Amino acid sequence: MKQRSLILCCLLFAVQLFAQNYQKTALGLKTKLQSIDVEVQFYSPSIVRVLKSPQGVAFKKESLSVNKKPQETKFTIQQKGDVVSMKSEKLKVDVDLKSGKISYYTLAGVALLKETESGATFTDFDDAGSKTYGINQLFTLDNDEAIYGLGQQQRGKLSLRDAKINMVQGNTDDYVPFLVSTKGYGLFWDNYSPTTFEDKPDSTSFKSEVGDCIDYYFMVGGNIDGSIAGMRELTGQAPMFPLWTFGYWQSKERYKSQNELVGVVSKYRELGVPIDGIIQDWQYWGNNYLWNAMDFLNPEFPNPKKMVDDIHDMNAHVIISIWNSFGPQTKQFREMQPKGMLLNFGTWPQSGLEAWPPNRDYPSGVQPYDPYNPEARDIYWRYLNKGLFSVGIDGWWMDSSEPDHLDFKPSDFDLKTYLGSFRKVRNAFPLMTVGGVSEHQRAASSDKRIFILTRSAFAGQQRYGANTWSGDVNSSWQSLRNQIPAGLNFSMSAIPYWNTDIGGFFAGAYKKGWGDGTKNPSFQELYVRWLQFGAFTPMMRSHGTDIPREIYNFGKKGETIYDAIAKTIDLRYSLLPYIYSTAWDITNSQSTMMRALVMDFNDKKVVEMNNEYLFGKSILVAPVVNAQYTPETIVKSNEETGWNKNNDANGAKAQAVTFTQAKSTKVYLPGGTVWYDFWTNEKIKGGQEIEKTTTIDEIPLYIKAGSIIPFGPQVQYAMEKKWDNLEIRVYPGTNGEFTLYEDENDNYNYEKGAFSTITFKWNDKAQTLTIAKRKGSFNGMLKNRIFNIVLVNKKKGTGATITSKFNKTIIYNGKAISVKL
Template sequence: MKNAFLSRNSKYMLLLAMFSFSSLVAQSFQKTALGIKTKIQALDVEVQFYSPTIVRVLKSPEGVAFKKESLSVTKKPESTKFTMQQNGDIVSLKSDKMKVDLDLKSGKMSFNTLAGASLLNEAASGASFTDFNDAGSKTYSINQNFELDKDEAIYGLGQQQRGQLSLRNAKINMVQGNVDDYVPFLVSTKGYGLFWDNYSPTVFEDKPEVTSFKSEVGDCIDYYFMIGGNIDGAIAGMRELTGQAPMFPLWTFGYWQSKERYKSQDELVGVVSKYRELGVPLDGIIQDWQYWGNNYLWNAMEFLNTEFPNPKKMVDDIHNMNAHVIISIWNSFGPQTKQFREMQPKGMLLNFGTWPQSGLETWPPNRDYPSGVQPYDPYNPEARNIYWKYLSKGLFSVGIDGWWIDSSEPDHMDFKPSDFDIPTYLGSFRKVRNAFPLMAVGGVSEHQRAESSDKRIFILTRSAFAGQQRYGANTWSGDVNSSWQSLRNQIPAGLNFSMSAIPYWNTDIGGFFAGAYKKGWGDGTKNPSFQELYVRWMQFGAFTPMMRSHGTDIPREIYNFGKKGETIYDAIAKTIDLRYSLLPYIYSASWDITKNQSTMMRALVMDFDDKKVVNMNNEYLFGKSILVAPVVHAQYTPETIVKSNEETGWNKNEDTDVAKIQAATFGQAKSTKVYLPEGTSWFDFWTNEAFKGGQEITKATTIDEIPLYIKSGSIIPFGPKVQYATEKKWDNLEIRIYPGADGEFTLYEDENDNYNYEKGAYSTIIFKWNNKTQTLTIGKRSGSFNGMLKNRTFNIVLVTKEKGTGIPTGKNYDKIVDYDGKQKNIRL
C-alpha cells in the first residue's frame, strides 16, 4: 500500500515537474509588437518583423545593453500581422508571406515559406561573441553561421575582382579597397536575401558544412532576412529596407569621355569641340584631379591651377555645345586648403596614410616632402556640412553638373593596425570602416538635394556600401588593369555588384593602367594589342549603365585612334552610335529600376531556370531583352599578360617586357562561343537569325560588332541618330518586335532632368505583342509632363532576316502608326 502511494506520488511529482517546465518554457519568451524577445544560452535574442517579407534578427550577450542605429537601413518597422505558435521547443512566427522558427533550446533559427519549404537555416554552431578591446572600448568580435543547401547558388557581396560569379566555396575578406567594393548583402537562387548589418572588417566564408559572417567589431549580431520569391524580389526587399534608387538624368546614359587628366581649360573644352566637329556623339566630359594646383592644395575644390583661369566660362562653353561636365573631388584635403584648416582644429580629420603620399609630383613619391593630405570624417554631420559648403561655393556655383568622388573607400596606404584605432564621430575607424563610402557619398547627395531640385544628383564614385543606391550614385570598378583578364573580371564584378541591390555600375573602358602598351608604340594608340582590347572593352561598356572611357598613359579620345574610314575608329564610332540608338530602351529600363526595383545588368540566373547559367561569368542580360556576350579573349593579337595594381601601376617609368608586335589585320572574321539559355528562342541582333535556347553556338565576329541576342517576345524601341541624348525628340521611334512569344514593354518619358517625376510628371506607354494573333497593342498613354509629345509616329518592324537588323537605318517598316495617346491595335 505504501509502495502504491509512493508510486502515485512519484507520478504526481513528475507531472508537476513537467507542468512547471512547460510553464517555464512557455514564459521563456516575450511577445512584442514586432515579434518576440527571449534569452537563450546566455544571449538576448530578438526577432522583429519589419514587413511581411522582411525579418530582423538581433543577438547580444545577455544583459549587456547596447544602442544600434543602422547607417544603411532607412525603413521603419511597419505594423505587420503575424501569428505565433509553440510546439515543444520551437516557436513559429508567421506573417502572410513567410514562417520563422526559433528553437528556444538551441537558439537556432530557420526561415521558411508558408508552405513549409526551408529557405535558410542557422547552423547548430550558431552565434558567437568574443571579447574585443576596440581602442579602449569593451565590445566583441562576432560570428554567425548558416547552413546553405548543397545545390543553391548565392551572389552579391558587392564587387570583387575574382573572375567568378557564384560565391559558393569563396572566402572574402571584406575591407573596402580601390578595386573591391564590399556590400554585406547576398541573394540566393532560392529567392531570399540576407543583409549582415555591420560596418567593420568582415570575413565571409562559404564551406560545404557552414557559411559564415565574422566581423571584427560588433556590440550585437544584426541581420535581416527577406523573402522575395526570386532574386529580383530579394533585391526589391533590400531596396525597401535601405532606400530606392532615384532616376538619373537622361544625359548620363550617353557617352562619356575622360582621361587622367586634362591639364587645362582649353584642352577640356577642345575635346568636346572636336567630338562635335567629327559628328561623334558625346554627352559628358570629366575633369580629373589637380585643377586645384599642387598636392598641398589637394582637393581645394577651387580652380587654383593657372591653366584653368575662367571656370565659369569653361562650364558655359561645354554647356553651349550641349554637353555636361563632372569633376573630380576627393574625401581628403591637403594641409594648405581651407577645408583642412577648418576641420583639423575640430578633430574632423583621420590621420592615416592616403593618396598622394608626397607634396611633389614625382614618382616614386618623395617621402622627404610628405603631402600631409588626410581624409576627413564623413561620419560627422558637421564635417559633411563643411565639405558641402566649400563644394557648393567653389564648384556647384559655377554650374558643374555632377561629382566624380574619387577614393571614396578611401585610399589607405602604409596601413598600420593602429590606424583602425583612430577615433571618428561614431567610434573607432575599425567600427565603421566599410561604411565610409556610404557616408561620404550620402553627405554630398543629401546636401545637394536640400539646396536644389532643379538638377538631378549624379555622382560617379569608386566605392559603395549597402544603401548607396538611394543617393544617385554610379560606382565604377576602380583603377583596374588594361588586360584581357581584367576585362573578363569586370563582367562578374558588375553582376555581383548589381545583385547587391545597387543597380548603377561602370568601368574604365580600356582599363586604367595601360602604360605597358606604349613601349615602341609612341602614345600606344596605334599598338594593335591595345586597339583590340580597347574596342572590345568599349563594346562591353556600351552595355553597362554608364558608358565611360577613362585611363592613364594612353589617350582615349576617338580621334587618337585614327580617322573615319579606318577600322578601329569606325568600330568605336559604331559602338557609340549603337548606344545612342538604345537610349529609349535604356531610359525605360532605368524607370523600371526606380518604379519596380529592377536591375539593368542582369546575371542570366535572374531570368532563366537553366543550370548552365548558374555560374556563367561572361554573358548577361542588359535590361530584360538583350543578351550581351562580350568578346573577352584576344582574336587578332597576342593576349599580352600585363601585371600591375592600383599602387604599383602608378610606376609610369617602369620598363616592361611587352614585345612590339606586327600590325594586325582587323578585317578578317573570327568566331566565339555563345551560350543561349533555355526556355526561350533568340534572335541574332545583327542578322535576325533565330536560335532555340539551351544550346551553345559558334558566332562569327568582326572587330566592329559584339555578339548580341534578343529574346523572343521582346519589344525594343530605337531612338534617332543624335550627337547628344536630348538633341531630338522621340517623335519618330522605330519599334521592333521579335516574334515567337508574347511580349510587353513600357516606354517611359519625362522632363529628362529635375525631380518633377516624383510628383507624377512623366508618361508611360505600354506596348503588348500577342504572338498568336500577330497583333501589337499600343496602349493608352498614361500621365503627362511639360513638353510631352501629344502626337508622334511609331515605325513598326516585325523582325525577319530582311528587316530590323543591326542599328536602325530608317527603312523597311511594316507599319507606320500615327499615335495621339489613344490605344491602337496593329495587326502584322
Template sequence: MNRISLLLFALSGICFSAKSQRFEKTALGAKVNINETTTEIQFYSPGIVRILKYPASKIFTKRSLSVTKSPETVALKIVQKGDVLMLYSKDLKVVLNVRDGQINFNKSDGKSLLKEKMAGASFTDFNDSGTKSYTVAQSFVLEKEEPIYGLGILQNGKLSQRNQKIKMVQNNTWDFIAFFQSVKGYGLFWDNYSPTTFNDTAEETSFSSEVGDGIDYYFIYGTNADGVVSGMRKLTGQVPMFPLWTYGFHQSKERYKSQAELVSVVKKYRELGVPLDGIIQDWQYWGNNYLWNAMDFLNPEFSNPQKMIDDVHQLNAHLLISVWSSFGPATKQYRKLDSLGALFNIGTWPESGLETWPPNMDYPSGVRVYDAYNPKARAIYWDFLNKGLFSRNIDGWWMDSTEPDHLSYKPSDMDTKTYLGSFRKVRNAYPLMTVGGVYDHQRAVSSDKRVFILTRSAFAGQQRYGANTWSGDVTSSWESLRNQIPAGLNFALCGIPYWNSDIGGFFAGSYNKSWNDGSGAKNPLFQELYVRWLQFAVFTPMMRSHGADVPREIYQFGKKGEPAYDAIENAIKLRYSLLPYIYSTARKVTNDQSTFMRALMMDFSNDKKVLDINNEYLFGQSLLVAPVINAQYTPETVVNVNEETGWNRNVTKGNTIAAVNFEQIKSKKVYLPAGTMWYDFWTNKRYAGGQELTTATSLNTIPLFVKAGSIIPIGPNVQYATEQKWDNLELRVYEGANGTFMLYEDENDNYNYEKGIFATITLNWNDSSKTLTISDRNGSFPNMLTSRTFKIKLMTAGGTVQGAYRTISYTGHKISLKL
C-alpha cells in the first residue's frame, strides 16, 4: 500500500497492522472485533469510560435506565503497537489487547488501576421468556489487599466487600446496586437490571447477570472516593435539595389507627416541648386489604382527612403518608391499570384480604403490583396520587415496597411481561422507575414544594429523584443496629447520599412479651437499644422513629427526669442544634457532590487502619461519630425474624430484667484517624490522631469528636426546623488547623435555589494568625436576614473554651477578627 493509500485509510478512521487485528476509530473511542466478539471503548469524559461487548453477529443498542449523561467531546490519543491498542485521555490510559480482548485501566502515567481477567467475558445462550438473549459475565483481577466498597444497602455487617458472594435481587432489607469503588480511586458500574451475582475470590472479582444482550459497564476514575462519587453522579444524575424540615425529627409507627390518634401525637410533642417536624401515617388509612393503596381516606377512622392535614400544619408539622407499588382489586387504580395490561401476576403483600396472621388464603387479597416500567402506568399512578393526596397538601410520600414485595416466588414469575421486556430483564431497576415516576410528575406540576420521598428500595441513579431510602423492616436487635452503619456507608459510596433506618428496628415483638404493662417501651432492654439507635440516627440524613410491636413516641418511654426519656429528648435536641451544619452539608451534597455519611477511608485513605472500620464514620466533613452499638446496661437479645415471620407476634419469648441503673458511666474504644487532631465534642479535650482511645459514655452520650480546623454553627433551641431564623448563631471554631465552612440558606422548601436564589456566607479560620474571616454574603433570597449576630467560641488545645463568647454583628460585609 503506497503512502497516499495509507493516508486515506487513516483518515477514514480504520487502522490496522499486518500482524494484528484491525480496529475502527469511533466518535467516542474505538471498536474492534475479537474472537467473534465486538468490543467498544467509549469515553464519556476524560475519567469515565464505557465498555460494551457483544457477539459480533449482533447489533447492541440500549437506552440505559440509570445513566443520564451524554458523552462529552474528549481529546483522545489512540495508538496501536502490535497487539496492544492504547487510548489516552488526560486522566486515563486504557489498554486493549486486540488478540484476546483483555482491557486494562491505568492512570495517565501508566500506573495500573484495574484489569479485566484474561478471557473474563462470557456469553451463554439464554431463552428470556421466548426472546433469545444471553447470560452475561465479566471478571476482573484486583490487588490482593485492595478494599472495595458499595454494592448497595447490605445487611452483612461488612464495610469492605472483599471475599463476598452476593446474589443481587431486590428485597425488603437488601437494596442492590451493581457498583463498587476501590480505595485506589476508581469505581465500576455494571449496567444491568436482571438478577446479578457479585462474586469476589482470591482469583477474580466478577459480575454475572441472568440476562443481557451484551456486557455493558462503566469505569470511573476519580482519584479518591469523593471523585468516584462525583463521577457516578455525573453519570447517573445529581442530587436535588431536600426541604429543611426533612432534616428534623420524624415520628411514626405501624400504624396510627385514626386521625385523632395521629394528631394527638403531634399535640403531645408540642405540649412536652420536644422538637418534631414530621408525622408519618402508615398503611390502611384506605380501609381493608381489598382497597389496598386506594390513595384515599376510605377508613371511617379517617372521616375528615383535610381537617387532620390542616391540624398537623397548624401545629407546624408536616405529614408523610404511605403509598405502595401495588393495588387491591376494589380500587379505581387497579381497574384502570388492569385495562392497560399494566398489572403483574406475582405474589405480593398482603396475600390475604383479611387482617389475620398467618394469612388466610381462603380469602386471597387479589393485590397486584403495577408495571412501573410503563410510562402510561406511571402517569396513572401519579394522577390518582395527585387527586387523592397531593391536592390535599400532603407534604411527602412514604413509598413502601418499592422493591417490590415478591412473595411465594415462582420461577415463572420472572417471565412476567413488562413494558420493557420480561420482569427478569429489568427486575432490579423497579424502584428507580416507580420512585422516578412520582418525582418527575410532581416536578411537572409544582415548583413550590420540593419532592420528598421516603422509600424502601433503590437502584443506581435514584439520587436524582428526591428520595431517602430506608433499610427496610430490619429486626430490633443489637446485631441489626451494628449492621446499619456499614449498610448506610456502602450505600453512600454508591453515590446515593440519602439513607436512614427504622430507629429501634421494625420487628420488636420480642421486647413486648411478659412485660408488666404490655408495653415494651418500659422494658429496659428495649429502652437501651432504642436510645442507642436514636443517637446513631442523629447523624444520618433523616432521623425517623418507626416500628411495630412497641410504641416509639418519647412519652411511651417514661417522663422527664427519667433516664430513657431524657436521653431521647437530648438526642433530638442535639439534632436540631446541628441543623445549620446539616443543611449547609446538604448544599455541599447537591452542589459539590459531597456525602453526608462518610466512611473514614473517604478522608483518611492513607491511614490503613481505617480502611475497613465499620463502626465509625464522619457526618459531614467535621464530626467523627462512634455510635454505641453494644449493650452496656442490659443483656443483648438476639432476634432472628424476616419479612414474613416477623409479623408473627409470638416469634420469640419476651426478655425482662430487674431494675437497671442507667446512671452509671460506661466506656467505649474509639479510633481517631491519623493526620489531624481531634476534639471531644462533650469535653473539648484535644487528642492526636492515629490512636485508639477509651472514652467515657453515658446513656446520654456517645463518642463524638470534631476535627481540628472545623467551624461548627450551632442553631437555636426550636420546636421545629423553621421556627426561628438563624440570626443568633453560635460558631464554634476548633483550633489546630486551618479550616473553612460555608453557611448556606435559602427559602427552605421550593426550587428557586435552582435559579440562584439563595445566600452563602463563607467562614475561614487561619490557625497560625488565629484569625476568623467572615466573607461578604454572596447571593440573596426573599425575606432573608440582612443583619445577624454571631456568637463565636474558640476551642483550644487545653480542653477548655478560650474566654467567653465573642459576639459580633454582621450585616453581610466582610469581617476579620483575631481570637
C-alpha cells in the first residue's frame, strides 16, 4: 500500500512538473526548450514574435525596425501531450515542448510554416570584445511553395527558392530580411548583422554573424498583400509623396554649374516636354577634401538661392546629392571626429584628387559618420538645414547610404558605433541615416512633404518618405532585365517606392566611335526601352554617367528617338491621376505599386515570371527587354572599372540603324480575366501567350477587364492644371471599382483629413457606372468638374491619346450619379 502511494505521488509530481514546463504571460508564453529560453508573444491577432536565447543568459533587445508596441490580444492556450497550442482570432501557434519546434497554422488547421526540430543554434562569438553568438534558425517549407522579398537583388530571378544570398548591404543590392509566401504568410528576421539566407530542399534558414538572441516575427496575411500589410503594421506605414515627385525627373553625373542646371529645366520648358524635377549630383561643394560639406563652395554655384528660385519660377523642383560621409576639411568632420562619431574605413572617394584611378598618395581622408548615434544625426541635420534646406531645396538624394565600403578588411566590422560593433548593426545603416534626416525635417516643418531618394534600404524604411533606387547598374540589356525582378522583390519586402537609373549608370562602352554616345543606335534603343520601363515605376528618373540623358541630346522633334522619348514622358503625365490614387492606396490600405503577377493571379505560369508585372492593380506592363534593332551589347563594369574613362576612348563606329520597322515580342496574359490591349483596345482572353507587334515608341501594355482608369490633361508639370476635366475609361467584362484621390499635393494636411475621394463602380451586367458621393474636402478642392466617360471598345478611346469620342460627358458636383453606358 505504501509503495503504491509512493508511485502515485511520484506520478503526480511528474505531471505537475511537466504541466509547469511553460509559463503563460500577458502576450503568450515562456518556456525552456533544449537549453534555450523561448518566448512567444502575440503582437496582434495576426502577428507573433519569437525570441530565443541560451538558457539563463540575459539580453536586452530594442528593435531598430519595429515601431509597433504589442497590442492586447485575446488568445487561448491549451496543452495536449508534448504540444502547447495558442490560438488568436487569426492563427494557431504550436510549441512542441519535446523537440522545441514551433509551427504555425490557419485556424482551419492548414499548416503555414514550421521550424525544423532543433532548428535554433547558438555559437559562441567574440564581437570586438563583447561575448555574443552567431545565430541560426531553420524552417521547413512546402515543396510547391514560392517565396519572395529579401529586398533588392541583381540575380535576375523572382522566386527565392533554391537561392543562397549573402545579405550585406551594397551599391546595387539592398537587403531587407523579410519574405512573403504564396501560402499567405510573411516572415521577418529582425537582425542587422551580415546574414546568409539559404533555401535548400530540406530546410530554409537565416544565419546571422552576431546576435544576442534569435528574434523573428511571423505574420499571417492570407495573401501577399495581407502579409505586406502586416509588415507595415509592424514597422510603419508609408506616407504620401508630393504629387510632383511622380512626374518626370532629369539627372546626370553631374551638372557642373548652376547655369547648366537651370538651363536644363529652361530647355525642357522651351521644347514643351514635361519635367517636374532636376537633380544636382556631387561636388557642388568643391574638392574631395570638402566632400559633402552641404554647402555651395564650388565657385560655379555662386548664388544657390537664386538657382533654386529660378527653378521654382519655372514650376519645377530640385533635389540635391548628400552623402553619409565627410571630407576632413568639412565642418561636420571637424565637429564629429573628436566625439568619436566617424567610422574609419575605406569609402568613396578614395583620393583627394578628382581622377581615375585614385591616387593613393593623396588619400581623401573621407569617413562615414555614425548614424546610430542620435547626437551625430542631430549634427548632420543642423548642417543640412543651414546649408541646403534653408535655400529651398525640395528633397534629398542620399547617395552611398549603405555606405560604400571599399578595401574591406574583416577588422572594419570591429569598429565601434553608438550601438555596438559595426558588425552588429551593419545592415541597418540606411535605415538610421535616412530616418535621421526624415525625422528632423518633419520636426522642423510640415509645409513640405519629405522626399528622399536613396541608394539603400532596410526593413521599416517605408515610414521615412524615401524612394530607393537600384544603384550604379550597368547600361546593358541584361542589367535592364535584372531590374524588373529586383524592383518586384524589393516591393514585396513591404517598401513600395523604388526606381532605377533610366539607361543604366555606367554607359561608357557606347561612346566608342560615337562622340558623346547619344547618336549610337545601340544606346538609343536601350535607353528608350529603359525609359518605357521607368515610366511604370514609382519614380521616373533618367540618370547616368558618360552619356548625357536630356531629350534634346538625342535629336529633335520629328525624329524617331526624340519622339519616342517625348511620347513616353507624355504617357506618364496622362496617368498621374491613376498613379497618385495608387499612392493613396499604399498609404491608406497598405497596397503596392509595382506588383508581381503572382500577387493578383492564381496562375502557375506567373509564379516565377520576372519580365512582366502590374503597375497599380489594372495595368499589365511587359517591357521590351531584348534588343530588336541593334546587336545586344554585353557590358560589364562596377564601381571600380566603370569610372575608368579610358575604356571608351576608341573603337569603330557601328552602322546606322533606322527604327521605323515594326517588331514583335511575346507576352503572357495571366488567366482568370480578360485583357485589353492599351494601344488598340483589342480584347484578349487571359491564360495564353501571344505575339505582340511593337514599335520603338510603344511597349506592350494591357488593361485588366473591370478596370476604371482616370486620364489627366496634357501638362508641362504635374500641378499645371487642375483635374477638372478627366477622361474616365471603363474596361468592361466584369465588375470594377476605382477610387480617385486628391489633396493639397505637398503638405501633411491629409493626415488631418484634408483630402477627398470619389469612388467609381462599374456594374458589368447592368452596364452602369456609378460615381459615388464625394467624401472629404480640402482647400482648393474642385466643387464642380467634368468627367468624360469612355466605355472602351475597339472603336473608342484608343491608346494614350486623349480622345474626344466619349460615351457620356458628366458634370459632377460631388453628389452621387449613375450613368448607363
